[in-house]
Amino acid sequence: MRRFDDEDLTGAEFRECDLSRARMVGVVMRDTEIDGLVTNLVVNGVEVMPYVEAELDRRHPVRLLIRSDQPDDLREAWRHLRDDWATTTERVRSMPANSEHHGVDGEWSMVETLRHLVFVHDSWFRRCVLGLTEPFTALGLGPPAVMEREDELDPSAAPSLDEVLAVRVRQASEIETWLAEVTPEQLARTAPVPDDERWPPYAKGRTVRRCLGTVLDEEWAHHRFCRRDLDKLAHPIRPPHRRPRPD
Template sequence: MRRFDDEDLTGAEFRECDLSRARMVGVVMQDAEIDGLVTSLVVNGVEVMPYVEAELDRRHPVRLLIRSDRPADLREAWRQLRDDWATTTERVRSMPENSEHRGVDGEWSMVETLRHLVFVHDTWFRRCVLGLTEPFTAMGLGPPDVMDRKEDGLDRSARPSLDEVLAVRSRQASEIEAWLAEVTADQLTQTAPVPDDDRWPPYATGRTVRKCLGTVLDEEWAHHGFCKRDLDKLTRQHSPQG
């Protein structure tokens, strides 16, 4: 365990770090930002995550649909997520040229974000929900160790345009929509037919179909939020006062 005593961490950035069971005692934390998988966060003796989750649900009612076990709710959640991405796509087309390829603060650009969602679809839907074993879409963007596995089909050198990624996304969306139109509540509770091999994701075996689909929907919602956040920052940079 690492311990930091009387350290000045002003402006520090922790990226892809595991801070589970971290204790911060007597700290000064002003204008701080936490973005990630956070559960059971106690601040000055108060468990704050129930308040955070309730506020997120209030701001984004689609989250309630994403957590539902009813096929009709899941279909509506997918429709709303697709509509949100369509609106954001229209927005980026109206921004300065190449905005879709610009990242902010070390984050993925919009195109890179969409490429990651292509990968999410291939892994958590096609592979885990449908049980398919074919290679992943070449333009998909996954973890570094997966990108280096040539047998998985990913192309680290891929530099697709926004329209090229959107074309793949459209095909994938049609695939989910057709499946959601037929799936039953009972089918959602069944164990996902994850192929028995060493391909991504490594921790899906034993999960239900519903759980695997939930990962797809959660990723769609979360990454859309990240994308909007970064486009807001780009817009401020391009404004006369930026």
């Protein structure tokens, strides 16, 4: 176990780190931002995640639909998600040229985010929900380790927004067609994940509903991140002016 005693971590950034069972004692945390899979977070003796989750549900009612086991709710959730992305696409087209290719604070740009969702669809819907073994879409963007091991994925791809959206339209049609006929019984079945070691290998044994839930969760979460970053691009925060120190 690594231990930090009396360390000044002001401005530190922890990216893709596992902080499970971390203890922070006597720390000072001001203007701190946490994004990730957070559960059982206790702050000063109070489990705060139920409050966080309740507030997110209040702000984003679509989350309640995403967690439902009823096909009608899942269909409605998908419509909300598609409408949200359509609105955000219209927004980025009205922003300065190439805004869709600009990332913020080391995060993916909007185009990169959409490329990741192309990959999510191929892996979690086509492979896990439908049981297909077809190649991944070349412009899809997965985690670095996946980009290295899956030959069909092209790490050098640099598609335009319209090129990625064209793929997204085809993928959306697949989900909508499937959702239109799905039943609760089908959702409860074990997902027909192909018996190989391709991504995602840990999906075996999960239900169809759970695999679909990953697709919907990713759509919602990454839309939130994308909208957050477009806000920052539209209204950049300038660093405070510092008066020169006297000699």
